[in-house]
Amino acid sequence: MDCQSDATAQTIEGVRLNFDEAFVAHHRVVYRYAYALTRDPGLAEDVVQEVFVRLHQHLDAAQRDGLLRAWLLRVTANVSRNAVRGLRRARSRDESFVAHMLQATAPARPDDELLRQAEISEARRALAKIKEPMRSCLLLKHEGLSYKEIAAALGVNESNVGSLIARARREFVRVYGKIGKS
């Protein structure tokens, strides 16, 4: 269903959509990007809500250059940044304590599963260490955006997108390798 919707989103990019159509076509990619930036499902939902409220207010302007998805993701990045900033202020140290306790009391798993989880965790940490806008380039590339859309979403030059992705990739390999060794 996700793939279907994303494919639809690609085919309708450049066509003027009404608000409902825009929501149906793009809410998934907005949610996934918001989640990747905030790493908090609740916060990601807040971000999606705010992004689409803004879209409702600026539906015409958002589609003026035919890059609605890029516009949505640019707003998603801005709203997520503010949301994370607010959350960091509000969050206490209790959460890390709870996470630590959960990890400590987690049931034992088979070795293979533990190894796989460790690998995933390392890859995630490597991904998290990549700086912006390189990290967002990777995320948006993964979501199937073209260089043109990525450039519009992140406010960077289109000719630099390939270079940013290549640097992000090198950075990932460097950090992932380092974490793997340690």
Next chain:
Amino acid sequence: MRHCLDEETLQAYLDGEAPADVAGAVIAHLAVCARCAARAREAERAMAAIDGAIDDESPIDIPTARLRARVESAVMERLVESSAPSFAPRNIFWRAGLIAASALVVAGVMGWFVLRSSPAPERRQAAHVAQETPAANPPRPQQSSAPSATGQRGKTHRPRFVKKPVSDLAQTSLPGPDVAAPAAVLSEGETFFDFETTRHLEKAQVLLRSFENASSPSAEELAYDKRVSKELLLRNILLRRDAEGAENAPAKSLLGSLEPLLLDIANLPARPASGDLASVKRRIRKSEIVAALQVYSTPTTSLD
């Protein structure tokens, strides 16, 4: 292409973003340069690992229904906010003018009452006679001094919708279909809330009742219910805000419990699964809101 590939060109080729001529040159170069071919393989492996990491991090389930409900509710709230008249004074003259106009209206109304209440000469005389012979003219309630045709037939005239003072409403408790206390403080024919709210509750009651009773609604019926529900939802938000502003706790509470149910109906897909319908119906039944709506949208005489 004799020189080795730079990172940017290689990446654009791997991402399918290189123009056709550049892509052709890259392919030709990779066929003859072992170093660049190894770099390309390494880059592909790294991109696969990155994709895997992103996939692992991405949420599997997207809460579409909840997101849609939240977005629609937020959009409607913003619409209501933007359409509500702003009472922020733009300038002091506007405010002063409003106060002066209000004072004039109040003075006019009071003057009219004073003139009406002062008895005419003949009425004054009749009143004098009546005072002298109280037994012959037993005192009547004030409202029956000018009985209407219906009053003469032994029925009292019922005002259809009467605005209830906020202070009285605040004493009633809501929302519960078994609340009988408010009826005791209301006179016959009055409604608990103002005209607009009562009409709204009446419509909501009809919608919820018909939705709940329809065993397998057709697509047209469902589309109609959804449309009505959306209209009512917008009105509900407005009324709830009014109730909040007027500190009318019972109305606020009732409208507040009605809102999610209207939202549920409005957000149903065009062809919902039977489980979706049953779930909304279950929520309506569980909330017992239809009974509460019936109580609060009916003039008090019907409650007897």
